Amino acid sequence: MVNLETPLKNLPHVTPKYAKTLEKLGLLTVRDLLLYFPFRYDDFRNTSPVSDDLIGKTITVEGKITKTKLNRIFKKRMTVVEATLEDANGTELKAVWFNQPFILESLAQGATVRLSGKLTRDGKKFVMSSPAWERAAREETNTGRLVPVYSETAGITSRWIRWQIKPLLPLAQNLPDILLGELREKYNLYDIYTAIVQVHFPDSREKLVRAQKRFAFQEMFLVQLKSLQVKKQWEENNSLAINFDEKLIKNFVDNLPFKLTDAQRKASFEILKDLEKPKPMNRLLEGDVGAGKTVVAAVASLQTISAGHQVAIMAPTEVLARQHYFSFSKLFEKYGINISLLTNSYRELNNFQFSIFPAMPDLAKRDNFQSIFNDKILNDKKNNRKYLLDNLAEGKINLIIGTHAIIQKDVKFKNLALVIIDEQHRFGVAQRAALQSETMSISDGDRKTIPHLLTMTATPIPRSLAIAFFGSLDLSILDEMPKNRKPIITKIVPPGERKIIYEFIRSEVGKGRQVFVILPLVEESLAETMADVKAATVEFERLSKEIFPELKLGLMHGRLKSKEKEDAMEKFKNKEYHILVSTSVVEVGIDVPNATVMIIENAERFGLSQLHQFRGRVGRGEFQSYCFLFSQSDSKRLSAMEKTTDGFEISKIDLGLRGPGQFFGTVQSGLPDITMENMTNVKLIKFAREEAANILAIDPQLKKHPPLADALKKFSEHIHLE
Numbered sequence: 052m053v054n055l056e057t058p059l060k061n062l063p064h065v066t067p068k069y070a071k072t073l074e075k076l077g078l079l080t081v082r083d084l085l086l087y088f089p090f091r092y093d094d095f096r097n098t099s100p101v102s103d104d105l106i107g108k109t110i111t112v113e114g115k116i117t118k119t120k121l122n123r124i125f126k127k128r129m130t131v132v133e134a135t136l137e138d139a140n141g142t143e144l145k146a147v148w149f150n151q152p153f154i155l156e157s158l159a160q161g162a163t164v165r166l167s168g169k170l171t172r173d174g175k176k177f178v179m180s181s182p183a184w185e186r187a188a189r190e191e192t193n194t195g196r197l198v199p200v201y202s203e204t205a206g207i208t209s210r211w212i213r214w215q216i217k218p219l220l221p222l223a224q225n226l227p228d229i230l231l232g233e234l235r236e237k238y239n240l241y242d243i244y245t246a247i248v249q250v251h252f253p254d255s256r257e258k259l260v261r262a263q264k265r266f267a268f269q270e271m272f273l274v275q276l277k278s279l280q281v282k283k284q285w286e287e288n289n290s291l292a293i294n295f296d297e298k299l300i301k302n303f304v305d306n307l308p309f310k311l312t313d314a315q316r317k318a319s320f321e322i323l324k325d326l327e328k329p330k331p332m333n334r335l336l337e338g339d340v341g342a343g344k345t346v347v348a349a350v351a352s353l354q355t356i357s358a359g360h361q362v363a364i365m366a367p368t369e370v371l372a373r374q375h376y377f378s379f380s381k382l383f384e385k386y387g388i389n390i391s392l393l394t395n396s397y398r399e400l401n402n403f404q405f406s407i408f409p410a411m412p413d414l415a416k417r418d419n420f421q422s423i424f425n426d427k428i429l430n431d432k433k434n435n436r437k438y439l440l441d442n443l444a445e446g447k448i449n450l451i452i453g454t455h456a457i458i459q460k461d462v463k464f465k466n467l468a469l470v471i472i473d474e475q476h477r478f479g480v481a482q483r484a485a486l487q488s489e490t491m492s493i494s495d496g497d498r499k500t501i502p503h504l505l506t507m508t509a510t511p512i513p514r515s516l517a518i519a520f521f522g523s524l525d526l527s528i529l530d531e532m533p534k535n536r537k538p539i540i541t542k543i544v545p546p547g548e549r550k551i552i553y554e555f556i557r558s559e560v561g562k563g564r565q566v567f568v569i570l571p572l573v574e575e576s577l578a579e580t581m582a583d584v585k586a587a588t589v590e591f592e593r594l595s596k597e598i599f600p601e602l603k604l605g606l607m608h609g610r611l612k613s614k615e616k617e618d619a620m621e622k623f624k625n626k627e628y629h630i631l632v633s634t635s636v637v638e639v640g641i642d643v644p645n646a647t648v649m650i651i652e653n654a655e656r657f658g659l660s661q662l663h664q665f666r667g668r669v670g671r672g673e674f675q676s677y678c679f680l681f682s683q684s685d686s687k688r689l690s691a692m693e694k695t696t697d698g699f700e701i702s703k704i705d706l707g708l709r710g711p712g713q714f715f716g717t718v719q720s721g722l723p724d725i726t727m728e729n730m731t732n733v734k735l736i737k738f739a740r741e742e743a744a745n746i747l748a749i750d751p752q753l754k755k756h757p758p759l760a761d762a763l764k765k766f767s768e769h770i771h772l773e
């Protein structure tokens with residue numbers, strides 16, 4: 052007897068070869084196959100005899116085969132099957148298939164069949180090229196209906212999958228339904244069996260949508276259950292309660308060279324309120340590039356440090372860590388705070404660098420101290436890491452800024468009370484877990500406290516989506532830009548107008564400004580390849596020699612040693628380069644207020660959100676800034692960049708264009724497409740969250756809901772939410 056747990060390899064038509072291929076798709080059992088959903092559907096419902104009005108349309112034709120022919124084209128090593136079919140009106144239709152000679156075994160002369168495909172014409176003849184087909188006597192599976200299309204892998208076709216799944220559908224009645232009857236009723240959702248049947252072989256569009264909605268709800272329900280549980284677990288920890296010292300913060304804010312935006316005030320307040328609780332904060336600060344997250348992080352840090360505790364700030368790259376180090380040094384220069392930088396690059400012999408300075412009333416003295424310090428300590432390579440770690444463990448360092456290096460085992464704190472993670476999406480769950488580890492937590496008799504956690508992201512996503520994805524976090528959003536910003540002027544530049552832009556660059560450089568040139572990855576890949584480095588080098592050479600021989604150019608790419616990267620960045624910052632040519636994977640997250648022009652080559656290769664991130668590298672100072680998108684193809688998509696500089700707006704457009712699956716590519720949540728497509732459904736997210744909260748309120752461990760508990764456990768194993 053076949054049941055849900057029957058291995059697919061035991062099914063009659065599944066040869067060992069097929070079984071292996073199915074395994075590659077992650078399909079081992081009948082249950083897996085039933086839950087393997089189509090990613091799209093061919094609409095073959097229009098069944099009609101052929102006629103002139105239907106040319107160009109996709110239709111299903113039923114008729115009798117009158118003739119068949121097999122042609123072999125030896126030169127091209129190709130076979131062409133040709134079949135002539137006579138429809139109900141006696142009109143002839145010619146169907147051709149390439150390289151599928153076996154079709155002739157089924158499509159014999161005299162057979163009555165259904166063909167589905169696009170009707171075209173060749174001279175006087177009606178033609179269908181590679182139509183879907185099946186014998187008319189068989190139930191509509193591949194033709195004549197909404198036909199499911201599955202993601203295929205070599206050796207397995209959607210057609211084959213359809214034949215396998217169809218007879219197994221009744222077994223779906225044995226799948227436990229993790230959505231209770233009342234819940235399904237409330238939201239008008241199909242039961243699991245109906246939903247499975249309709250998602251594979253929908254009777255209509257409406258039923259399909261309803262089935263998809265059920266699965267989307269179900270997934271979102273699990274997501275929310277998971278994140279609420281994580282949230283609850285997190286809140287079971289203790290943290291140091293840090294009192295809000297209004298005078299201190301007011302003084303700090305009043306002495307900033309600018310006025311905080313309302314959004315910055317509100318976010319700071321929310322964070323300070325969190326810090327007051329003896330429960331750990333877990334808050335996401337979301338704000339577009341340049342929205343001013345750093346100063347909000349500084350407010351939280353200052354409060355924590357002045358209460359006598361330590362703060363750690365973690366950035367994804369050395370360049371960013373270093374930049375934070377300087378920003379915070381400047382922001383806190385009057386406060387006598389000891390700040391250190393700890394990064395760690397395996398490419399370097401001297402594989403870390405740091406500096407430390409004590410309370411000093413002014414910068415001049417600090418510099419002086421640093422040089423003495425550098426001579427004494429930094430040059431003693433054996434000892435400097437130890438020196439830093441000792442100071443950290445003794446609590447003499449108040450604020451440590453760095454990369455992953457900060458959460459290495461040998462890094463010990465005295466009383467760490469706040470951890471801030473910049474660009475949180477670049478870090479994984481492991482880092483979060485580290486916060487609860489012994490080295491980061493403080494034991495005070497029986498009571499153990501873990502640090503408060505503030506994560507920051509520059510991906511401006513709408514609140515509802517942020518809740519869907521980061522449901523275990525509280526959210527503060529900087530949805531307002533500092534007032535002094537001049538919107539960046541953005542232009543798409545067709546190939547013919549390159550020269551004009553180069554002249555423009557010359558004039559900007561003439562005024563003392565600087566320029567970024569960004570090159571996309573040659574191939575679509577996550578990491579930078581040698582080809583990318585080469586492309587950047589070639590462009591660097593071309594610009595240096597042919598276009599701007601009179602200017603100084605710098606080159607940045609991921610294969611440089613981190614010291615070299617830093618040197619390049621440093622030189623750009625210090626205006627030693629007029630132009631910095633860089634690959635896209637290199638962090639250009641550096642603040643260079645004097646840079647006013649951003650050139651992006653082959654801009655069509657980037658997503659809008661990514662382009663927006665790049666653009667955010669200019670327009671940071673007082674000068675009017677420009678972003679030029681060089682593009683070979685005149686892409687409509689890119690015009691959104693010309694129209695708006697609002698990151699939330701851009702991400703909305705980007706989401707609409709690419710769909711949440713692509714949009715969140717970097718998040719790699721592992722959520723199925725159906726859910727991803729429904730991620731923009733605000734109501735669905737809201738309801739799923741409400742229901743998840745309801746059920747956890749009465750049954751926190753889901754003891755009374757075993758199928759749900761089971762599903763959640765499986766779900767947690769392959770889903771990665773922050």
Ligand code: ADP
Nearest residue numbers: 309310311312339340341342343344345346533
């Ligand atoms: P991001 O949110 O991208 O991290 P930053 O914190 O680096 O942004 O801030 C970008 C720049 O804007 C910095 O130079 C910072 O000093 C400045 N800035 C921050 N807040 C304000 C404000 N309220 N008014 C004017 N400038 C601000």
Ligand code: MG
Nearest residue numbers: 341344345473
């Ligand atoms: Mg930042």
